[in-house]
Amino acid sequence: MFSTYLDGKRKDMKELVAELKKSFNYVSILGTDVSSTNYRADKRLTSAQDGSGECGFVIKMHDGKSFFEYSLDDVSGDKKALAEHIVSSVKTTPSLDKRMISVAALKDEPLKKDFVRETDFASYSDEYLLGLCKDLSAKICEKDEKVLNGMAMISTMLVSKLFITENRELSQHYGWAYGYLINVYNDGKLVQARDISGKDNLAALIVKLNAGVDKVVDLARHLVKAKPIVPGVYDVITDPSITGLIAHEAFGHGVEMDQFVKDRAMAKHCVGEYVASPIANMHDGAAATESVASYFFDDDGVLAHDTQIIKDGILVAGLSDLASATQLTTEPTGNGRRESFKRKAYSRMTNTFFTVGKDKLEDMIASVKHGYMLFETNNGMEDPKNWQIQCTAEYGIEIVDGKLTENYVSPVVMSGSVPELLKSISMVSDNFEVIGAGMCGKGYKEWVRVSDGGPNLKVRVKLG
């Protein structure tokens, strides 16, 4: 159900917009009410409590030249006094004032709509979810005497947002659930095996977590025997998690159009050119699939899109927030996202993925004489300006003569040039999975929830 608190603030927000319109050409207010609950258990500890949340307002203003923002906890009270305080708080020095950009006025197209995607969270009690975590933890510990600790966590997140301008009034409510299992295991070597899942309903997440118990136990048994990889260039098959990591780091960050404005992305000059193999197709969008970043409108009040970034190997479009689209004189793509109401909106990814191909995974593995299949994202780092990429997989399995072996390597750092990597895609599988349990920073801050994924890819890349 949409936040009753925000619902009660509609009048205050409209009055504040009207008051601030006396000083600015464009004024929008985004109200957020986000709550989460975390349930966690391991061999020695349990907890059930609120997770990170937010409740507040951010006001975006445009004076016909530049942008101003003010974040605050509440919009009640004397609107005239509040508006005066806001205007004074974003005041610049004369020197700064001379340096401000001048871009066209923002559009404020009329639209009134309420969006709701209900969840099943209310069907599960605190007792049940905490009990389930305890049960999952115990099951991991019971599987093998070498398990030092088994951890299980379930988190539910409910998002309500209200966006108001002079002509626009949008509300949205949706939820997401995610969880993880961790097996701390020691068999001469200490390792941690993880299984992370995200779903839009708890029923599906619980099924996935239950299935993960055997997986983290089996994986730990292999990881203790894992060796470092011999650095070199190899044929590689990616699992959907690593496919998603490549999509995210290569042409997710690379086409965030606020970087186009700053001349920080090489992609700005490559729209219409081949940047990948002709069998590669890539999308991003809150409306592109249903996952953790599937909202109905973004933090600038722009409706969700499905943007095709790469079509048959050719770069066709980027991702923009309102400020960057205005400066580039393009239409915003619904990718304006904030870490919270306290932070600035930037062009950000949502759900980013390669689309399916025609190959069978078994044929892809069979085609590798000597290489690795890589699994599970650890982390990645982008370089949109100079198109270098670093993606770290939790582990890889050696492929010899077309067959997966029992030889595990960990960790595996994949690096190189983005176009070389994407142009090396020679096979794309016909299966597809988007993993909705990721967090993404811009540079080293501004964390937002994202999903990524796709099919299995066959690539040739440097591993170290």
Place this chain on the structure above:
Amino acid sequence: MKNVIELLKKAEGINGWRVTESATKSYELFFVHEALETVRSTDTVDTEVTVYVEHDGFLGDSGFNVYRSMTDEDIAKKIATAAKRAGLVYNQPYVLPEKAEFKAELKSDMNDIGNFADYAQKIADAVFNAKAPAGGSINALEVFVYKKTLHVINSNGLDKEQVGYSAFVEAIPTFTTEKLSVEIYESMRFTDLNAEKIAKEIAEKLADTKARYEAKKPTTPMTVNVLLRPHEIGQLMSDIAYDLNYTSVYMRANLRKVGEDIQEGGNGDKIDLTMCAVVEGSDASRYFDADGTKLTDTKLIEGGVVKANYGGHRFGQYLGVKEPSGNLPCKVLGKGTLTEKELEKEPYLECVALSGLQVDLYNDYIGGEIRTAYYCDGKKKTPVTGVTMSAKLSDVLKTMRLYDDCDVNGSYKGPTRMLMKNVTVL
């Protein structure tokens, strides 16, 4: 906060509570090239409440967030829900920090400034005034000026408040010709404005960016000594310290134990690592942690040997520590013996920009993609790019050398360079 405390005092079924209030005021500038695109300001308060319930010989706890917008009725409901949840939690008992009162400001030259806009402008001016080579520029700049107030109160009568001022700068030095444009990421955190130091560091990064433009990928793989800069040294020390936190130990996820020599058999500079509360110039400094625990500087590693663990009062008590150190925010690494003269005796690769240092204690790995580095053969410095380094962490620790001069970089204070021997670079 006052009404929250009154409601907690009246609440039934709870045996203790803690309220942590974090208030932040900021002034922020966002430049595109040298033009100011966005001006932001914030004034927000986060309040986190934890309630404690003793039951069946155990202690349950549960936390929730309080927002300024909440009515007393909303808060009372939250307290009741948290009390019920705490009743479901069966954890080993521990006691909250005892009654104490404290109020202080952390040292900063911003303590007396009235106008954040002036201060932010001075920072921006320092960045843009940096000496740039022909073709060099700043493509993007973000400046954040903060006043942060942390206030912790608990049911034992603890009442502590600290105020800290700090600034964060993110700049993108860029070098551009008709053929190509390259950049390097630069960020700085500080509590005192030193315009000359900012301009010098940005000028150095602009020169490094020009080097990146000129850099070439080496034609053959090499095994070479690799020199790390403070950001990466700080990250490595964070990973080593995290393994020694009370929480890691209690969760049985730690690798190293007290008494263990993490540089056993080594012949390099020995690690002396201390976790500290306050380091002058570091924006991470604080007098107490989120529980209100007084912080006690703790020597974690001395001469390469693990001497102690550190962490919050709860996990410290679980481990039987009489006086837990508190969650210490800063890492101080003792200086080494490596001089520039000695460094130049053998070829080395000095990392200027990495995609991100990858450290995996469990798999004994250190590595990462090098975006820009200088290959120094004793006679000349040649910029290189497009390479990846990897090594066994245990080998690196045994033979590592540290510079004999120190500086502050974020939460790290220590040698400005660290040399890793015989690293594979591909």
